[in-house]
Amino acid sequence: MSEEAQLLFPLWQIDRQEYRAVCAHLGITPKAQIYDRLCGYLASAPFRFPPPTGFPLFLARLRLTRFRVARLDMFTKLFLHNHPIRHVLNGVIALHECNAEGFREMSAAPTGWAVPLSLLGWAAGYAWRLAVTVPWLGWRLLGYAAGAPFRSKGELTAKRILVTGVNRGLGMDLMLHCLEQGGEVVGTVRNAQARDELKARLPAQAPTTLLVADMSRPGALVEALETAQIRAESLAIAILNAGVKYEGESVLSLANLRDTFQVNCFSAAEFAAWLCARPTPEARAADRVALVLVSSMGRWHGMHFGGGYNASKAALSIWGESLDMELRQSSNRRFTVTIVEPGIFESGMSRQTPLTRFLFASRRDVAQRIVSGALAGERAIRPPVWFALLTWAVCLAGRDFRYRLFARAKQNAERR
């Protein structure tokens, strides 16, 4: 997995390469132990400082190079004191100052006649940086304005979000994205060990409630929520992401099949029944609740030796659509049902090239897309769109073609 993918909150944290760029801009030598400290400090930033929005958020998403650090440093110092880059620069200077070598390096200053000469040189450098920053900023502003109609919005401050299966994969990215955006997360994991490991990774200030719920047991999710006294009306979004897949198992393995259906489909139905049941006056007065069912593009076709995973996801999608119909029929506008069918996204395992970056959205981008789609009340989300179109095209090509295609894909995967 790439280093960037390991960062909990990439909006605030920087990877080693970015840290080197910051040090190069400041004219100081990077130090590994200082980077580790900085990373830990910035991991708690989403819970100490308000999240950036609008254009500052657009700028915060840029990957830091030495050139960009110089531009952002100048712009944010003049206009955006609360921008994440200011916390990065302030933290880097503070940490280097506490280090004996770092302080010696930082505090070296000209004396005597060298002072006016240095001041002249620095003033010229500053004027040059300012001259480059202004058009760069104009260019970025244009880019921001041009992308505005396509940009997703997702204000999560003071919202409580339930995410199941948060200990890894998309579930973890969903949780981290929600936390980064100011939300409070109720997350579920399968066992106590996974909960403890996850707790150790998260900053102490992170507003998370981690519950243990083995979803292969009927009623486990609802039971865990009730034990933790989480009320249905307190949730703004519920993302049912936890899933299981018995790779290599036949669809005739009934025990695995039942387990797969319980985790991937029936647990969602149990939860929805709890969420929608007997709304109290308090619940009726509460804001709209978005129920998000994380299915898969695989629900459109069969797959051999997948333990019934595709079948369970097909059931989940169809059941979700049915629930949506029932809610609309009964004019219940408090709940929206969003069905997410992710296709392929960048896992961090493959080598990153401009083409892969263009084709494959990162898992964090998919998480962001899901949350903003849920808030907007979208009925279906299928990232990336090209993959959904491709899948449907494959489906139209007939069962023989699909068999040959997936059999070859499986063989290639096994060879790798």
Add this chain to the structure above:
Amino acid sequence: MRIVVVGAGVSGAHAALTILERGHDVELWDVGREEAKFPDEGVSFHDLKSRLADPTAYFLGTDLDGLIPPTSNELLRYPPSRQFLASPEDPLGSFISDGFSAHGSFAKGGLANGWGANALAFDENDLSGWPVSFSEMEAAYKTIYKRILVAGPLDDDLTPLLPGVHPSQPPIRLTAADERLLQTYQRRKRKLAKLGVTIGAARLAVASDPSRRDACDYCDRCLWGCPKASIYNPRVSTLKECEAYRGFHYVRGRLVLSLLSSAGRITRIRYLDTATDEIREEACDAVFLAAGALQTGAIFLRTLKAARPDVSAHTEGLMDTAVVRVPFVQLRGIGQPPATRSFQFNRLIVAMITETALWPRYLHGELLHLTGLLYYPLIERLPFDSRLSRKLFFVVRSALGAATFFFPDRITSGNHQAITDGSGRWEKIQLRYRESEDKEQYIRQSVSKARSALRRLACVPRGVVRSPPGAGIHYAGTVPMGDGPKRCDATGRSNLFSNLYIADGAAFPSLPSKSITMSLAAHATRVARSAEL
């Protein structure tokens, strides 16, 4: 006779010592937390960075909680390694703030653990609103200046303005930046006199005679905890003197909550035993409240509520000095090498005398040149990008300074402590405080004058940094001297309970500009001397 002094800060320690000197036994009740030992005696602030195993944790805290964010107005923060200040979440805390940041301490020595060491005495004008004259206070000041070592010149321009101050130690060594400022002052003294500004060496409660074992070694770590205990701290001097008396009993682990009374006398003390977390009661014959103005006010309010439910359960007042800093650049200091070892707190003070009707005549200021500090908040405050700010800062470092002024306060309606109705094991106290418009005007005028004075000293003032209400930590006036059931008399005795004495700043009826610590000690000594025991 069972005499209990509540609180082991400056007031409590001097009240206890005075009672012991009178031949009585004393119990000193205190929560009594202890700070960890300060590391590496003799090593300077910047050298600590290469001596400590984890300097980052020491300077910024294990989780970097002490790191000042770029959005903050703070220029410095109490180091996370100092533990004498109680956190707002402390389970022993009693206060709910409304626009007032209350600082408290449950450490042995109290807030004096963080004292900036400026040792001044209130003069006749400072005491003009008090039922006590300067001559009445002077005897107590003389005692205090014998008990506490004070470094400072015996005769300089400030001496006529500082009656009652009796230095016994040589002045603290000045840095080259201080010397430059003083030289400019000497040249332009007449122009500055027109503004009412006088500058001189600070009077500091510091052992500075090099022949003393505890003499200041200029390690630049005053704020971080003096490893040699050169700066006065009741924990290491006055309380040690008390311990020489057989009749002295220091009782740790007691947080006094309220007092129980009968027929106008305090009969029992209700307290939390912090070891067992149980609330208990014990009998007493006389009580001296010296827990700090906020805690003393809280104890008094709870006592009042039980004894006199007909009297409104809020204090007569709540005061604190407003702290305003004017940062400046001393032009002659640009490009000069920084001092390697110095006394970290201010080494120069400035008196700003006003001839108008404003009270008090003397506005106290401290001139501080930067030495042993973490500089990153200052670098962030410079108006250029971090790349240039970082380089520029270290060129002008020796030239940077700040003039800090402490603005007086008076008892005004609306600024007080009040008991809340909330549930809990003991009643919480709401702090209500707003700055008055008069004070704001005084601040504006004085800051304008200070900026003019700095310009005449060949310095460039830049900006004004205002600390939030409560940050002055000169709390006073919660049970002030005066008439009425919620006040005490001129000797500190409660008007309501004949054996209760207000021995700390709670009894001050007004709060002058000067540092209050010596006056706290003098007041406690005076109260203990005149108490009917």
